[in-house]
Amino acid sequence: MTYETKNGLNSGITRRGLLGAFAATAVTAAPMYANAAGFLRGGGDVRRLAMYSGRTGETINMIYWIEGKYIKDGLKEINHFMRDWRTDTSIKIDTRTIDIMAAAHGLMDVREPYTMLSGYRSPKTNAMLRSRSRGVAKNSLHMKGQAADLRLKSRSVNQMFKAAVACNGGGVGKYSGSNFVHMDCGVVRSWGR
Template sequence: MNNNSSSGISRRALLGVFAATAVTAAPSFSNAAGFLRGAGDIRRVKMYSGRTGEHLDTIYWIEGEYISEAVREVSLFMRDWRNGQAVAMDTRTVDIIAASHNLLDVSEPYMLLSGYRSPQTNAMLRSNSSGVARNSLHMRGQAADLHLDSRSVNQIARAAMACQAGGVGRYSGSGFVHMDCGNVRTWGS
């Protein structure tokens, strides 16, 4: 990637995105899938957890099909690390994560701060912070909080917002970006 880029999104990735979205005008659940179509016949997600020490680098979609074993692996990786509970993560969220990562043109894996949260964990976090939603999409397996050392919160958020596929929250003070497959919206600074 060119170090002169202020957005953190490579010119090559952006041109590929525009080409992919021009060709794939069919309606879909979100634009994230359109962004990924330009990436070829596979979708891959790369993350690590500082909480558990685990790493994930898996291809979860090939030639139009989700790989059920890989999707289960992603769901287990994104479990509530506080109590080990897991749910099936919404693949739309995984697609947004992968699409944003592709747009950022990095090889570094995301650091996962939070994926699925049990209602008990969400209530505990909510009692300690005003920034935790009562009906958080984390409790439905539809959200993730992510960080990259090599990119700023604003760069990651811009990549996620380019997908126009869900919610994007900037938490600059804490150094992470929230991505979900809910309604398209943005918040934070």
């Protein structure tokens, strides 16, 4: 099954691609985590997201999906956490983006939470940032809750980029000069240095 965007365009993200990334995460993590044996013995299929926001000082570390079902309260927390801190507004974050972030994190075999630089951006914030930088798209997927800009202290931008690209779930941008990776659930593509 290929997901389609609201305008009917193929987003490039496939259920099979994301499931493959989560399966690879479980296989990759198995030898490294002490609790992996319990997971593999039927401890349940779970997805977790851990992030820190330097802008708000908030941290989130939660399971948002269990046994094929999203946890509504968990998604609400993620929506709030990924809000536009400048305007204190939030929208529903696309679960495909959340899944890409979680799968990439798992592929890197890291316990450190992501540092989120940008999640949802209101049109007002996007316009302000666009006036200051050529690197901000006029129709940014951040305004649709479909993108995040992330970094990790324990992994290089290149390592993060490769993990996100391996998910084959959307757009991945490498911003080495600014030390972050952009992940979105739009068309599968990659860019950056």
